[in-house]
Structure formats: structure tokens, C-alpha cells
Amino acid sequence: MVAVNDLVQKLNAVSISAEITSSLHLEVRIKKGASKHEIEKLKELIASSVTSIEDLYNWRSFGLTHPDLKDIIDQVMIGCSNTPDGQKMVIESTNIPISNVHVYNVREGDALATSVETGDSESSVASHHWQLPCKEFDDIWENLIFDDNIKNDLLSFVYALLKLSDRGTNSNIIAVNRMILLHGPPGTGKTSLCKALAQRLTVRLSNRYKRSIFIEVNSHSLFSKWFAESGKLIMKLFEQIEECASDAHQLVFVLIDEVESLTIGRTSSYKGNDPSDALRSVNAVLTQMDKIRRLKNVLVLTTSNITEALDEAFVDRADVNRYVGHPSEYAIYGIWLTVIKELQRVDIIDQSIALSPVSSFPRFNEYSQKLLVLASHCRGISGRTIRKLPVLAYSRLSLDHLTMDQFLHNLEAVINEKIPAKLPGHNQTAYEDKTTSTIPEVPL
Numbered sequence: 001m002v003a004v005n006d007l008v009q010k011l012n013a014v015s016i017s018a019e020i021t022s023s024l025h026l027e028v029r030i031k032k033g034a035s036k037h038e039i040e041k042l043k044e045l046i047a048s049s050v051t052s053i054e055d056l057y058n059w060r061s062f063g064l065t066h067p068d069l070k071d072i073i074d075q076v077m078i079g080c081s082n083t084p085d086g087q088k089m090v091i092e093s094t095n096i097p098i099s100n101v102h103v104y105n106v107r108e109g110d111a112l113a114t115s116v117e118t119g120d121s122e123s124s125v126a127s128h129h130w131q132l133p134c135k136e137f138d139d140i141w142e143n144l145i146f147d148d149n150i151k152n153d154l155l156s157f158v159y160a161l162l163k164l165s166d167r168g169t170n171s172n173i174i175a176v177n178r179m180i181l182l183h184g185p186p187g188t189g190k191t192s193l194c195k196a197l198a199q200r201l202t203v204r205l206s207n208r209y210k211r212s213i214f215i216e217v218n219s220h221s222l223f224s225k226w227f228a229e230s231g232k233l234i235m236k237l238f239e240q241i242e243e244c245a246s247d248a249h250q251l252v253f254v255l256i257d258e259v260e261s262l263t264i265g266r267t268s269s270y271k272g273n274d275p276s277d278a279l280r281s282v283n284a285v286l287t288q289m290d291k292i293r294r295l296k297n298v299l300v301l302t303t304s305n306i307t308e309a310l311d312e313a314f315v316d317r318a319d320v321n322r323y324v325g326h327p328s329e330y331a332i333y334g335i336w337l338t339v340i341k342e343l344q345r346v347d348i349i350d351q352s353i354a355l356s357p358v359s360s361f362p363r364f365n366e367y368s369q370k371l372l373v374l375a376s377h378c379r380g381i382s383g384r385t386i387r388k389l390p391v392l393a394y395s396r397l398s399l400d401h402l403t404m405d406q407f408l409h410n411l412e413a414v415i416n417e418k419i420p421a422k423l424p425g426h427n428q429t430a431y432e433d434k435t436t437s438t439i440p441e442v443p444l
């Protein structure tokens, strides 16, 4: 029976042949203290040792057991933008191009808070800066689970945008603004996706750009505290960004979260303030965005929870705008799987029970089936809340170690307690059910 199941799984796995290995990348994270320069020389060995690994899933990391590699390489992630996230892969060819093997190390440490002067000898923390690739962002990509192909789509599209810009295409003919907009309900992973995307692009483009910086703009505090001054503040902030981008060997990612607070519609007033202030700020942002779009090493990532309030001229400038909604039961299952695996890794949940990956549905074992049923009760809830539920389940019993049965039982109890409205028969609101954007999607 097991053998038959294995066979079916193999048939379902994507077989990577030579013709698509060109879009297959290996991202190799080296151990602290190991020499990147020396490991760069081992790319061929790394590529060939990957082909002998049985359980490979797209965009999932794994360790290497080869005696010459295991002590210097922390993890490898295999990524193919032509293949769904989490799909099992069978690599038949050993022809992974060496140029697609990216060796990197991660920086540790906190973000650097950067201020701008606001007059009257006051200054405000306007942004936080991270040098990429950094440890904090590195595991986000693999742990973000979406129903659609948004991760692959964004990565390929933005990679193409940066390549086009780098080749010096005429922007009057090929309009590239290097700006993306992600919108949708709170807690659905928009900010995390921007950070993860920047990290992956940094690793991918490390041959082209020696350095990479991620600037997170503190848009809310900038706008609400010094409303009338915000036009000036925005200008100063963008001057700092331009300074970073003046280094042609540096890739600059700018994240503007809650972008609606900067670009609230020209006609709407903000918290009862004079609409002319809102207008001034919108204009300042748009002027600065237009300036920045001339810089080919800058990518602006924006997120919004209230798309309806966004300025049309701003939305128009985005090369991509995508709706990011609440996860379906399959994505919820996938998110819980990442949390449960971590709890198993630290031996809080029994390690002897392996839950099935989403891609093997419907051939689920009894535990996976139960988890999927629980997931179906949680539709319409944000990924942020979904991620917290297993920890709440663990905390219900003051035990150091839980069997899988105990864990699932507690998870069910937490769901019944915390979100009773999500039990079967509950009618979801129109907002919770929403799956399409109010802004037309740009086809990718």
C-alpha cells in the first residue's frame, strides 16, 4: 500500500527536465564563519549533490549531507518560478546551470532607524534600513503560503522589471515604474511578502549588485504627526532614498506600508484636516515617485488595507497591483504545517507523526485529514490570526511535550473558543468572502 502511494506521489511530482532547469535556481545559505569565496568554487558539487535528494519541494529549504558540504552550508532552497509553490520536484537532469547557483550569507542585527529633521529642532524616525540579505527576512519566503501563484508571479515580474531597467530600455517606449502595490485586508502577509521578495531578489541579483538595502518608510507616523509639514518631510525622506540609490552597485528597495495614509484621495479629507494638506502630500509623493522612477536600481513596494482610498494617479503608476486575500482552508493547512513542523523540530509536538504536504491532497493520513477539517472552519480569518492558533493550542496544556492527538484536540478547542462564529453553518460576510480586487489586476 505504501509503495502504491509513493508511486502515485511520484507521478504527481513535477519532473524537472533539462529544458526547464534554466529557470531552476539554488539559493545556498552558508554557515556563519564559512568562506563565501571558497564555497563559490564548489557550486558544481552543490548542484550535483542536490539531484540525489529525494524529498525536494519547490521553494522549501533542506540541508546537504555530503561530507564536504554539510559543515559549511546551512541550507539550500530550490526555487523554480514555473512550478507551484510547495510542489514536489524530481530532478532528472544534473544540468542546473552554475550561474543559477547563488551562494550567500546573511547579516545579523537590528535595522537602523533613520530620522529626518522636522524643523523646531525636532526630528522624526522616518524609516528603518536593513542591509540585505539579512537573517530576519530569510525564512519569510518559504513560510508564506498563498492560494494563488503570487510569489512566483511577483518574483518573475519584478526580476524582469529590474533586468529591463538594467539593460537601459527607453522608458518612453517601455514604461517601467518599478513600483508594485499589494492591497487587501490586514494581516494577510502583504508586508511580509515585500520583505521576502526583496531578500530573494537580492540573492538572485548578487552578481549584478554588490550591495542591497531595504528602506521601510514609517508612513503612518510621518503623516499623522506632522500633517501640515508632511510635504516637506516626504521630500526629505525621498532625498535620503536618492542618496542611497546614487551608488549604482546598490539595489534599493523602498517599502511604503499603509500607503493610503500618504496618498489618501485628493478629494477625501484625512481625520478632519484641511483637504489642501492632503492634496499637498499627495502631490509631494507623486512628484518624488516620478523622480525616483528614473533610478533604475530602485524598486518601490507599497501595501494598503483600504484600496478605495488610494489616489488614482498613484494606483496608475504601479506596474503591478495585486489583491492579497484571506487564506483558503488549503493555505491555512499549509500555514499550520509550517508552525507544526517548527514545534516538532523543538520536540514540543511528537516528531514521529509526519503530516502530509498540501500538494499530496487528497492522499492525506488521518491526522492531516483532521487538520484540514479544522482549517475549513477558519476560512475568512487573516493569516496573522491563523499563525497564532497553534501556539494558543499548545499553551492550553502545561505539558512540555504533546502527542499529535493532544495537539489537534487542543487546536479544535481553541477554534471553538476563540472563533465560535467560524463553526460550520456560520455565514461569512461579503468582505470575508471577497476574492477579487476592486482595482483591475494587471495580468502578469
Ligand SMILES: Nc1ncnc2c1ncn2[C@@H]1O[C@H](COP(=O)(O)OP(=O)(O)OP(=O)(O)O)[C@@H](O)[C@H]1O
Pocket (backbone or CB within 6 Å): 143, 144, 145, 146, 185, 186, 187, 188, 189, 190, 191, 192, 193, 303, 304, 305, 327, 331, 335, 382, 383, 384, 385, 387
Ligand atoms: N499567507 C500567509 N502565510 C503565512 N503567514 C502569513 C500569511 N499571511 C499572514 N501571515 C503571517 O501574519 C503576520 C502578519 O503579516 P503581515 O504583517 O505581512 O500582513 P499585512 O497584510 O502586511 O498586515 P497589515 O496590513 O496589518 O500590516 C506575519 O507574521 C505573517 O507571517
